Amino acid sequence: xxxxxxxxxxxxxxxxxxxxxxxxxxxxxxxxxxxxxxxxxxxxxxxxxxxxxxxxxxxxxxxxxxxxxxxxxxxxxxxxxxxxxxxxxxxxxxxxxxxxxxxxxxxxxxxxxxxxxxxxxxxxxxxxxxxxxxxxxxxxxxxxxxxxxxxxxxxxxxxxxxxxxxxxxxxxxxxxxxxxxxxxxxxxxxxxxxxxxxxxxxxxxxxxxxxxxx
Amino acid sequence: xxxxxxxxxxxxxxxxxxxxxxxxxxxxxxxxxxxxxxxxxxxxxxxxxxxxxxxxxxxxxxxxxxxxxxxxxxxxxxxxxxxxxxxxxxxxxxxxxxxxxxxxxxxxxxxxxxxxxxxxxxxxxxxxxxxxxxxxxxxxxxxxxxxxxxxxxxxxxxxxxxxxxxxxxxxxxxxxxxxxxxxxxxxxxxxxxxxxxxxxxxxxxxxxxxxxxx
Numbered sequence: 001x002x003x004x005x006x007x008x009x010x011x012x013x014x015x016x017x018x019x020x021x022x023x024x025x026x027x028x029x030x031x032x033x034x035x036x037x038x039x040x041x042x043x044x045x046x047x048x049x050x051x052x053x054x055x056x057x058x059x060x061x062x063x064x065x066x067x068x069x070x071x072x073x074x075x076x077x078x079x080x081x082x083x084x085x086x087x088x089x090x091x092x093x094x095x096x097x098x099x100x101x102x103x104x105x106x107x108x109x110x111x112x113x114x115x116x117x118x119x120x121x122x123x124x125x126x127x128x129x130x131x132x133x134x135x136x137x138x139x140x141x142x143x144x145x146x147x148x149x150x151x152x153x154x155x156x157x158x159x160x161x162x163x164x165x166x167x168x169x170x171x172x173x174x175x176x177x178x179x180x181x182x183x184x185x186x187x188x189x190x191x192x193x194x195x196x197x198x199x200x201x202x203x204x205x206x207x208x209x210x211x212x213x214x
Numbered sequence: 215x216x217x218x219x220x221x222x223x224x225x226x227x228x229x230x231x232x233x234x235x236x237x238x239x240x241x242x243x244x245x246x247x248x249x250x251x252x253x254x255x256x257x258x259x260x261x262x263x264x265x266x267x268x269x270x271x272x273x274x275x276x277x278x279x280x281x282x283x284x285x286x287x288x289x290x291x292x293x294x295x296x297x298x299x300x301x302x303x304x305x306x307x308x309x310x311x312x313x314x315x316x317x318x319x320x321x322x323x324x325x326x327x328x329x330x331x332x333x334x335x336x337x338x339x340x341x342x343x344x345x346x347x348x349x350x351x352x353x354x355x356x357x358x359x360x361x362x363x364x365x366x367x368x369x370x371x372x373x374x375x376x377x378x379x380x381x382x383x384x385x386x387x388x389x390x391x392x393x394x395x396x397x398x399x400x401x402x403x404x405x406x407x408x409x410x411x412x413x414x415x416x417x418x419x420x421x422x423x424x425x426x427x428x
Contacts, residue, residue: 044258101424162423170414171423173399174392181391200384208422209376209385210315 027057029067033081036074037120045075045124046131072134079128079138082121085114087141090148100155101162104175105202107152111179112198116186123183149176175205241271243281243291250288251334259289259338260345286348293342293352296335299328301355304362314369315376318389319416321366325393326412330400337397363390389419 035056039048050071054061068074089110093103115122125142128135150172156162162171179201186197195203249270253262264285268275282288303324307317329336339356342349364386370376376385393415400411409417 161425163417163421163425165409165417166423167409167414170411171418174395174415174418175423177395177398178388178392180398181388181395184391184394185387195379195381197384200381201388203377203379204385204388204419204422206422206424207377208418208420209380209389210420211375211377 027059027063027067029077032057032064032067033074033077034120036071037078037124040075040078041120041123041127044127045071072132075124075132076134076137078121078124079134082114082118082125083138083141085118085121086111086145089114090145093152094148099161100152100159101206104149104152104156105206107149108175108179108205109198109202111176112182112201115179115182116188116197119183119186119188122180126180126183146172146176178205241273241277241281246271246278246281247288247291247295248334250285251292251338254289254292255334255337255341258341259285286346289338289346290348290351292335292338293348296328296332296339297352297355299332299336300325300359303328304359307366308362313375314366314373315420318363318366318370319420321363322389322393322419323412323416325390326396326415329393329396330402330411333397333400333402336394340394340397360386360390392419 032053036048036053039053039056042048043052048071050061050064053071053074054064057064068077089107093107093110096103096106098106125138128138128142130136130139150169153162153166153172153175154168157164157166157168157171162168182197182201246267250262250267253267253270256262257266262285264275264278267285267288268278271278282291303321307321307324310317310320312320339352342352342356344350344353364383367376367380367386367389368382371378371380371382371385376382396411396415
């Protein structure tokens with residue numbers, strides 16, 4: 001029996017100090033995490049065993065425990081990574097010295113960019129249903145994010161910057177429903193066409209698809 | 215042992231010919247289907263057994279086979295119901311003697327209404343990943359629907375009715391990503407606030423959230 005190594009978080013392989021790369025050559029915590037997240041998204045978290053992960057990584061199950069304490073810790077690290085990206089965007093939006101409508105647009109744009117940069121992690125986050133403590137903690141943080149969106153929508157409506165016929169609660173849900181729906185079809189290699197994906201989302205949500213004629 | 219009470223799916227029960235109501239009193243095909251769809255959405259299709267369904271219905275497993283040949287037939291019936299609703303809307307949109315932008319708006323509005331009326335069935339449809347012949351057939355029909363959306367978007371763009379900076383493929387995906395995202399939070403009893411949900415979706419997608427100032 002090998003003692004489980006201390007769990008380590010890290011955004012990406014390149015972000016980890018070299019001294020923290022342990023275990024079998026060719027795998028560090030980041031690459032283990034990336035493969036785990038791929039499997040969780042493919043088969044579901046409950047449907048993925050540490051054995052499946054070891055097989056996919058091509059290493060012994062015991063070797064995974066050099067990197068993490070277990071499956072739940074992989075889930076926590078993966079969800080933290082998605083949530084950390086969204087938190088940075090939310091903090092920046094909060095601090096922006098601008099009207100609520102502009103902070104809202106910043107938040108939408110930034111969230112699309114996080115989704116593009118971290119799509120497997122955000123996909124996993126969006127599928128969480130709250131079956132474990134780790135999932136419930138992630139859901140709590142998501143709800144905090146959703147409340148912030150709803151507050152911005154309400155403030156922008158009071159400012160007269162959002163159409164008065166828009167219901168604030170429904171609008172907040174539709175706006176992030178739109179953003180989150182991107183994980184259903186987004187592929188990192190595909191590209192978003194002429195304008196950036198974030199631009200297209202903001203153009204549709206804030207100004208609408210309809211061409212304006214003068 | 216008390217006999218199970220008669221759960222009935224309101225809308226569909228009345229739509230089935232009386233001759234198809236077989237099996238134990240208190241259950242007809244519609245109510246069996248409604249309960250099955252609820253379980254499929256809760257536990258996943260693969261995670262639901264006919265035994266689970268019998269337990270939820272409070273009847274013997276053999277009694278379910280009075281209504282359907284098996285689990286896959288329940289899935290097919292459920293997916294057909296969602297797809298039938300969407301097909302009717304698509305056919306009407308196609309036949310509408312109006313510019314593409316209006317046919318597109320009709321399609322979006324009608325799809326939101328189908329989603330509201332049949333939310334458990336549409337939820338199930340949107341989760342289908344193509345693991346069986348029944349699922350693949352449903353996915354094929356969904357793809358046909360998506361192609362129709364993309365054609366309408368492209369035609370409306372050529373007509374100059376959609377902003378020229380909008381990419382047609384991305385726009386079609388965003389538009390129905392927005393519509394489909396509603397299943398994530400929609401509850402039939404909740405109501406959509408001041409304007410109808412379909413109105414709010416169309417207002418945001420076609421005219422944008424931003425208030426117009428003259």
